[in-house]
Amino acid sequence: MRSGEIQSRGKRRSGHIPIPAKPAPDISKRAEANSLGQIKAFGQKNLFLFIVALIVIVLGHISLGMGSITFAPVCLMLGYCILVPLAIII
Numbered sequence: 001m002r003s004g005e006i007q008s009r010g011k012r013r014s015g016h017i018p019i020p021a022k023p024a025p026d027i028s029k030r031a032e033a034n035s036l037g038q039i040k041a042f043g044q045k046n047l048f049l050f051i052v053a054l055i056v057i058v059l060g061h062i063s064l065g066m067g068s069i070t071f072a073p074v075c076l077m078l079g080y081c082i083l084v085p086l087a088i089i090i
Helices: 027-036 045-066 071-089
Strands: none
Touching: 045 071
C-alpha cells in the first residue's frame, strides 16, 4: 500500500469514498500571539471611525445642552446610528 492510500476494511459500499483525517490545527501559535498582544480586535480604520463618532456625539450633546433643536439631533443620530456601528463593522 502506498503512503497516500487509505486502507478500508470489509466490503466497500457503492459510492462510499473514505475521507482522510485532517491534521489538527496548530492553536499554539495563535495562543502565543494573542498572549503577546499581537492580534488586535480592531484595526486603525475602526479606531479612527470610533474617535470621529465620539467627537460627533460629544458635539451633539454640547449643542443639545445649548438648546439646539436641529444640529444636536442630527449629530447624535449620525454618531450613534451610523458612525459607531460602522466603526464596529469595518
